[in-house]
Amino acid sequence: xxxxxxxxxxxxxxxxxxxxxxxxxxxxxxxxxxxxxxxxxxxxxxxxxxxxxxxxxxxxxxxxxxxxxxxxxxxxxxxxxxxxxxxxxxxxxxxxxxxxxxxxxxxxxxxxxxxxxxxxxx
Amino acid sequence: xxxxxxxxxxxxxxxxxxxxxxxxxxxxxxxxxxxxxxxxxxxxxxxxxxxxxxxxxxxxxxxxxxxxxxxxxxxxxxxxxxxxxxxxxxxxxxxxxxxxxxxxxxxxxxxxxxxxxxxxxxxxxxxxxxxxxxxxxxxxxxxxxxxxxxxxxxxxxxxxxxxxxxxxxxxxxxxxxxxxxxxxxxxxxxxxxxxxxxxxxxxxxxx
Amino acid sequence: xxxxxxxxxxxxxxxxxxxxxxxxxxxxxxxxxxxxxxxxxxxxxxxxxxxxxxxxxxxxxxxxxxxxxxxxxxxxxxxxxxxxxxxxxxxxxxxxxxxxxxxxxxxxxxxxxxxxxxxxxxxxxxxxxxxxxxxxxxxxxxxxxxxxxxxxxxxxxxxxxxxxxxxxxxxxxxxxxxxxxxxxxxxxxxxxxxxxxxxxxxxxxxxxxxxxxxxxxxxxxxxxxxxxxxxxxxxxxxxxxxxxxxxxxxxxxxxxxxxxxxxxxxxxxxxxxxxxxxxxxxxxxxxxxxxxxxxxxxxxxxxxxxxxxxxxxxxxxxxxxxxxxxxxxxxxxxxxxxxxxxxxxxxxxxxxxxxxxxxxxxxxxxxxxxxxxxxxxxxxxxxxxxxxxxxxxxxxxxxxxxxxxxxxxxxxxxxxxxxxxxxxxxxxxxxxxxxxxxxxxxxxxxxxxxxxxxxxxxxxxxxxxxxxxxxxxxxxxxxxxxxxxxxxxxxxxxxxxxxxxxxxx
Amino acid sequence: xxxxxxxxxxxxxxxxxxxxxxxxxxxxxxxxxxxxxxxxxxxxxxxxxxxxxxxxxxxxxxxxxxxxxxxxxxxxxxxxxxxxxxxxxxxxxxxxxxxxxxxxxxxxxxxxxxxxxxxxxxxxxxxxxxxxxxxxxx
Numbered sequence: 001x002x003x004x005x006x007x008x009x010x011x012x013x014x015x016x017x018x019x020x021x022x023x024x025x026x027x028x029x030x031x032x033x034x035x036x037x038x039x040x041x042x043x044x045x046x047x048x049x050x051x052x053x054x055x056x057x058x059x060x061x062x063x064x065x066x067x068x069x070x071x072x073x074x075x076x077x078x079x080x081x082x083x084x085x086x087x088x089x090x091x092x093x094x095x096x097x098x099x100x101x102x103x104x105x106x107x108x109x110x111x112x113x114x115x116x117x118x119x120x121x122x
Numbered sequence: 123x124x125x126x127x128x129x130x131x132x133x134x135x136x137x138x139x140x141x142x143x144x145x146x147x148x149x150x151x152x153x154x155x156x157x158x159x160x161x162x163x164x165x166x167x168x169x170x171x172x173x174x175x176x177x178x179x180x181x182x183x184x185x186x187x188x189x190x191x192x193x194x195x196x197x198x199x200x201x202x203x204x205x206x207x208x209x210x211x212x213x214x215x216x217x218x219x220x221x222x223x224x225x226x227x228x229x230x231x232x233x234x235x236x237x238x239x240x241x242x243x244x245x246x247x248x249x250x251x252x253x254x255x256x257x258x259x260x261x262x263x264x265x266x267x268x269x270x271x272x273x274x275x276x277x278x279x280x281x282x283x284x285x286x287x288x289x290x291x292x293x294x295x296x297x298x299x300x301x302x303x304x305x306x307x308x309x310x311x312x313x314x315x316x317x318x319x320x321x322x323x324x325x326x327x328x329x
Numbered sequence: 330x331x332x333x334x335x336x337x338x339x340x341x342x343x344x345x346x347x348x349x350x351x352x353x354x355x356x357x358x359x360x361x362x363x364x365x366x367x368x369x370x371x372x373x374x375x376x377x378x379x380x381x382x383x384x385x386x387x388x389x390x391x392x393x394x395x396x397x398x399x400x401x402x403x404x405x406x407x408x409x410x411x412x413x414x415x416x417x418x419x420x421x422x423x424x425x426x427x428x429x430x431x432x433x434x435x436x437x438x439x440x441x442x443x444x445x446x447x448x449x450x451x452x453x454x455x456x457x458x459x460x461x462x463x464x465x466x467x468x469x470x471x472x473x474x475x476x477x478x479x480x481x482x483x484x485x486x487x488x489x490x491x492x493x494x495x496x497x498x499x500x501x502x503x504x505x506x507x508x509x510x511x512x513x514x515x516x517x518x519x520x521x522x523x524x525x526x527x528x529x530x531x532x533x534x535x536x537x538x539x540x541x542x543x544x545x546x547x548x549x550x551x552x553x554x555x556x557x558x559x560x561x562x563x564x565x566x567x568x569x570x571x572x573x574x575x576x577x578x579x580x581x582x583x584x585x586x587x588x589x590x591x592x593x594x595x596x597x598x599x600x601x602x603x604x605x606x607x608x609x610x611x612x613x614x615x616x617x618x619x620x621x622x623x624x625x626x627x628x629x630x631x632x633x634x635x636x637x638x639x640x641x642x643x644x645x646x647x648x649x650x651x652x653x654x655x656x657x658x659x660x661x662x663x664x665x666x667x668x669x670x671x672x673x674x675x676x677x678x679x680x681x682x683x684x685x686x687x688x689x690x691x692x693x694x695x696x697x698x699x700x701x702x703x704x705x706x707x708x709x710x711x712x713x714x715x716x717x718x719x720x721x722x723x724x725x726x727x728x729x730x731x732x733x734x735x736x737x738x739x740x741x742x743x744x745x746x747x748x749x750x751x752x753x754x755x756x757x758x759x760x761x762x763x764x765x766x767x768x769x770x771x772x773x774x775x776x777x778x779x780x781x782x783x784x785x786x787x788x789x790x791x792x793x794x795x796x797x798x799x800x801x802x803x804x805x806x807x808x809x810x811x812x813x814x815x816x817x818x819x820x821x822x823x824x825x826x827x828x829x830x831x832x833x834x
Numbered sequence: 835x836x837x838x839x840x841x842x843x844x845x846x847x848x849x850x851x852x853x854x855x856x857x858x859x860x861x862x863x864x865x866x867x868x869x870x871x872x873x874x875x876x877x878x879x880x881x882x883x884x885x886x887x888x889x890x891x892x893x894x895x896x897x898x899x900x901x902x903x904x905x906x907x908x909x910x911x912x913x914x915x916x917x918x919x920x921x922x923x924x925x926x927x928x929x930x931x932x933x934x935x936x937x938x939x940x941x942x943x944x945x946x947x948x949x950x951x952x953x954x955x956x957x958x959x960x961x962x963x964x965x966x967x968x969x970x971x972x
Contacts, residue, residue, distance in 0.1 A: 009125055014226045016132040021508075022219045023139045028497060030211035033201040035148055035193055037497060039155050042186065043139060045504050046162055046178070048511065051226070053171050055515045058240065059124060059233030063170040065866065066251060066258040072235070074170035076260040077244040078514075080269055081463055082174050083261070084276045085507060087871060088470045090181045091283035092500050094963050095474055097193045098290040099481060099493045101970060104197040106486035111202055115490060172867040176859075180875040185960055188882060192967035225540020229515050242518030242528075243397050256938030257864045257945060265869065266945040270928045271391040271400045273948070274913050275455070275467035276871075277955050278344060282448050282471055284906040284959030285351055286478035289441050291966035337917075337927035345914055351907035393929030444907075 356439025370416030403460030491564030502551030553585030556619030571682030612653030659735025698771025874956025905958025913951035
């Protein structure tokens, strides 16, 4: 195989993961809408999960559920860690959204820059 | 074949992400983030992480989407154009990307069976499951037994979020909240900020 | 249950307490539960500390699975010290909570507030005690989520905004942390800190190691509010309920500093971090910028809580400065400043909390005449303020002394000068409050101001006593800190001994 | 709400199967993918579906807020309880080997109990959070 394509496949996961992660981070920092920021935050977290799961895969392996028919299993430990991380992520999202609802009731807007423009927050 | 499906799904993920960045309608953004979660779940299946895929599909595409839509129903559905230019964000994102590229390219290649993570801690879980836990789904046995304390922590996080949301949203709205005046106030503040910005731009152009 | 169960109890008891509080409806009852749990915490921490001093680090295998396969709880010199610090300060200030919370939070929400407080305590203790890199993340999130909620319960609507901003920043920080741990895991295949450390030593230096250092550093720095990453802190401290502010100021950032020390000195080695990379330079520059910049901002605040929050950012600079110096005296200064600043800031925020309890305000101008109306409270404020400045005879002096000696050891006299300048700026902002409180006529708003009830006054006086006591009796705080620092700097040899893989308890 | 007859009947038909699936995921988690967390989310999804079709009030008649609120800490209590029990038996926190005579058997018991704890908290919390968001609008 062409070495360039080989290199691409070997690191394609990492390239895309990096792109997803950075895009999520960009949304969180650049946007002012609080809901969109939280969406960006959860994209950012989800792409980090990919960084954990990708190295756990063995090409030609099967899911880590034991069966006499198979002998090569992918690594179960990253899966466990990411299960925990997903739960943490949704907990954070729920709390963040609850705060957004309350902020909307208190300020009448969910755009950060509008709230800052009133000048009471410096 | 596995690698090919994986690449196609990942490319789709990247496209959806660009959509999320560019869309202004928040409903569209929420639906795209649901699609993102489903695609991610598919990637996890290809990567043999079926427990994770199941969770990501039910949580990311299910519960999260419901909560996001619920929030949009209570607030509003259009994003307004940010006042400031996103240079800072672009810069920070570029720095992070640089660090990640520098850092992760030295890691073992995708799918290699001799990477360190396959050789050290995890092999015990796969080799000794029968004598030590007797649970064929190794993910369950690691989750609930070997690293059971992490899972207690995870349950505690859910508990924290549950009580937290109850504390924040239970009971009646505080009186006087969200009056039309406040919305007018927000619009006025925004208009003023825009004018100031336009003036600053004009001055920049003059000089 | 024998004494060997103590490491688990340290974290499980607050969790159980939180669960019980969640079932309760009455705030006072929940406060009682919180009080009982919080008061047992320093007892447990202290007995573990004794054990560590007598027989060396304690290792506890959760679920009976030996590390690195299971999660290890590990108490050594440094973590024992931080455990005692966090639980001790919490135990001192918890009596203050009942009256303060009763006036600041609706009666229907008080019981759940104590749930959040206990969860936060549980999370902070869990971060400190665990020896597993991923377990840190789980407890970090427990403490963070509960902290966001506590902040959001403040009376002002700006509390909601502060909580939201902290949630965004805190989650980015935690995700960066997970990213760093993920890279370390890919490299070593392990999550146990001791195990990672010994395997990293074999690997030598590679680009991924540097990336891991960078992500862990940025992630933890966001949580500890290192200077340019501190934007969440002033709002959070200013609008949270007074008790929550005192608790957070004394514990949350301190635990984050602990985590940074743990990674730099125990997981990575001193030679990797401070000789191979410019970490020392970066830390010192940022610390100095924080010490001067945040102090200057503090001078111009109108709200006392906000002023003290900026002062906290500056004081965190002293701690990170000690880490950056990375010599024995400097590190001792950093660690002892953890302790000294925790008691000092707790005393200050309790004093402000008592004033908010009586006056419902903490604008600097409204403090006029309080020196005569609330002499004890303002006395505590003055004493703790002197410690912030670093006056000899107070705890704050001790840490600055060690930092200065550490800086001189490196031949950096300019650093000593900067510490002096930062102290002078703190004279300005503390002095301003004192001047207004003692030398100006009381406003009508202060007509009803009088000393707070004993349950609020005693914790303050006790902390003020500590501030003076540890200004003289340095053998306990600084002596212990220097032992811990020596242990950390010599960590490379110490790690070989337990070599966790395969050994059980 | 009269127009969506098809939705109402399909929902009524679906709900028992959803519950069944949740229980399958819960108790088959040892042999296949799944466990307390996933089962809890599916159960909560069932309540959410019911509320979306029949209205929030109807859902809260079937699953009252007070019950849900009670479940949130209950699951953590069950989980911690298992750990405290093993401590009283003289082992480490969450050392399931002390829950029975035969090691594999004891581990299976431990995992089962713990997963039930996770299920209770997760299903309770997810439902509670949904109730809070849905009930805030009025």
